[in-house]
Structure formats: C-alpha cells, structure tokens
Amino acid sequence: GEQVEQLPSILRVQEGSSASINCTYENSASNYFPWYKQEPGENPKLIIDIRSNMERKQTQGLIVLLDKKAKRFSLHITDTQPGDSAMYFCAASAASSGSWQLIFGSGTQLTVMP
Amino acid sequence: DMKVTQMPRYLIKRMGENVLLECGQDMSHETMYWYRQDPGLGLQLIYISYDVDSNSEGDIPKGYRVSRKKREHFSLILDSAKTNQTSVYFCASSPGTSNTEVFFGKGTRLTVV
Numbered sequence: 001g002e003q004v005e006q007l008p009s010i011l012r013v014q015e016g017s018s019a020s021i022n023c024t025y026e027n028s029a030s031n032y033f034p035w036y037k038q039e040p041g042e043n044p045k046l047i048i049d050i051r052s053n054m055e056r057k058q059t060q061g062l063i064v065l066l067d068k069k070a071k072r073f074s075l076h077i078t079d080t081q082p083g084d085s086a087m088y089f090c091a092a093s094a095a096s097s098g099s100w101q102l103i104f105g106s107g108t109q110l111t112v113m114p
Numbered sequence: 115d116m117k118v119t120q121m122p123r124y125l126i127k128r129m130g131e132n133v134l135l136e137c138g139q140d141m142s143h144e145t146m147y148w149y150r151q152d153p154g155l156g157l158q159l160i161y162i163s164y165d166v167d168s169n170s171e172g173d174i175p176k177g178y179r180v181s182r183k184k185r186e187h188f189s190l191i192l193d194s195a196k197t198n199q200t201s202v203y204f205c206a207s208s209p210g211t212s213n214t215e216v217f218f219g220k221g222t223r224l225t226v227v
Contacts, residue, residue, distance in 0.1 A: 009154065032213030043118075043204065043218035044157070051213065089156060093213045101147075101172070102216060106156040 002026050002094050006105025014113055019077045021108045023090035026071065032093035033066060033073045034102070039086045048075070080112045116141045118219035120205050126225045133192035135222050137205030143217075144210045146188040147172075148180060150201040151221070157204065163188055195226045 006023045013019045025033075034049035050057045050064045050073065057064045063076040073092075077084055087109050091102040118139045127133050139146065148160040149172075159172030161180040169180050177199060181189045188207075192199055205219040 006156070034215065036218075043220045045218070046215045049215070100213060101159060101162055104149075104157040106154060 002103050004090060004092050004103045004105040006090050006108060008108060009106065010109050010111075012111045012113060013080055015081060016079055019080050019084070019110055019112070021075045021088055021090065021110075022072065023074065023092070023105050024070075024072045025092040025103070027092070027094050028068075028071065030071075030092040030094060032100075032102075033064070034091050035062075035064065035075050036089045036091065036104075037086045038089065038107075044087075044089060077110075080110075082112050082114055085110055085112045116217060118205055118207055118217050120203075120219035120222050122222060123220065124223050126227060127195050129197055129226055130194050133195045133199075133224065133226075135190040135192075135203055135205075135224070137188045137190070137219060138186055139188075139205075139207040139217070140186065141207060141209070141217070142185065143207035144185070145208045146182065147206040147208075147216070148178070148188070148190045149204045149206065150174070151204060152201050160190065160203075195224075197226050200224060200226045 004025050031052035036044035037047045038044040048062045050066050061078050066073045087107050089107050090105040093100050094103050121136045144165050146163045149157040158174050163169045163182045179191045203222045206216045208216045
C-alpha cells in the first residue's frame with residue numbers, strides 16, 4: 001500500500017533550539033497533511049494540519065511547510081521546551097474505496113534536553 | 115466534551131483466546147477506525163468503518179474482524195489471539211469522508227501470552 005516516510009525516527013535537541021521533522025508521500029492526489037503529537041501513555045492529538053492549497057502554515061511555535069512538487073512536508077518546532085518532548089506522527093490523506101484514509105509515518109521520538 | 119472511549123485500557127489474554135475490544139464515540143461521527151501501534155511502525159490501519167454495517171479492510175486486517183451495529187460503537191474482535199497481536203490498539207473517529215481531524219481514543223494495551 002501507499003507509504004509515508006518520516007525522518008528522523010529519533011531527534012534530540014537542546015531547549016530553546018528548533019526541531020525539524022520531514023515526511024514524504026507517494027500519492028500526488030493527497031491533499032491533507034496533519035501532524036499528531038503523542039505523549040507517553042496518551043492518545044495521538046492533532047497539533048497542526050495543512051491542506052494542499054497552502055504552502056505554509058504557522059500556529060503557536062509550530063510551522064508546517066508543504067512542497068507538493070517534491071511530495072514533501074515538514075514540521076518545524078521553534079524555541080523548543082521540555083513539554084515538546086513526545087512522539088510526533090505525520091500523515092497524508094489517501095483515497096481508498098471511494099473514500100479516504102490517513103496514512104501515517106512511523107513516528108519521530110523528540111526529546112528536548114534542558 | 116468530544117470523546118472516543120476505549121475499553122478495556124489494559125488486557126492480558128492467552129494465545130488462542132478470543133478478544134473483544136470496544137470503542138464508543140459521542141460525536142456522531144460517521145467514520146471510525148481501528149489502528150495498532152507498534153514501535154518503529156507507527157499507526158497501522160486494521161479496519162475502517164464508514165457507517166453502520168459498512169466496513170472495509172485496512173492495511174493489516176488479517177486475524178481481525180470488526181462489528182459496527184450502531185454509529186457510536188465499533189468493536190474489534192480477535193478470534194484465537196496470537197502472540198504477534200500483542201500491541202497497543204487505538205480506535206478513532208472522524209466526521210465523514212472529508213479530510214478532517216481524526217480523534218483518537220486512549221488506546222488498549224493488549225498482551226497475548
């Protein structure tokens with residue numbers, strides 16, 4: 001099936017620096033790209049998303065960039081804090097049986113060191 | 115408060131036993147999902163349900179079946195559980211077939227021994 005590749009799988013940064021996670025997708029028809037944050041023992045929660053009619057979206061220290069030509073999108077966390085430490089998943093929409101589903105990347109474990 | 119509720123949260127079963135994982139949502143969402151999460155593999159889709167009695171296989175349906183008799187309730191059944199089905203299972207829901215947020219439950223950690 002279709003895949004979303006997510007890199008890196010592990011990311012350690014110093015508090016106050018920025019962190020970047022990159023994802024690539026296969027289906028040029030994908031038009032919705034959410035990012036989920038999952039804290040230990042918790043459910044994944046949506047933190048930001050971008051649709052294909054945009055190239056950049058920013059909210060509360062998070063920036064998402066979308067390059068449709070390269071089928072690549074990325075999450076940038078500025079001024080990281082220890083509370084940003086978590087697992088992050090990217091996802092891309094994909095058509096399936098006349099409807100759609102999300103294909104998830106394999107996740108990035110982000111650790112922000114004090 | 116919009117919620118996806120999963121029961122039980124933790125479950126230990128012996129190999130060969132049947133397993134029933136329950137999921138409910140209070141948002142009247144049409145679409146519901148079952149995922150499993152394993153280290154390094156992310157979230158893999160087992161089954162998707164578009165509405166009552168309208169279910170489709172996801173990427174890894176083998177060894178699983180589902181039941182959706184009411185819009186707010188979606189069950190995952192493992193007939194004769196195997197040790198390789200030890201995982202964390204997440205139920206999720208979304209408003210429909212448009213590209214919108216998917217809401218996840220808190221997961222069920224299943225151990226098959």
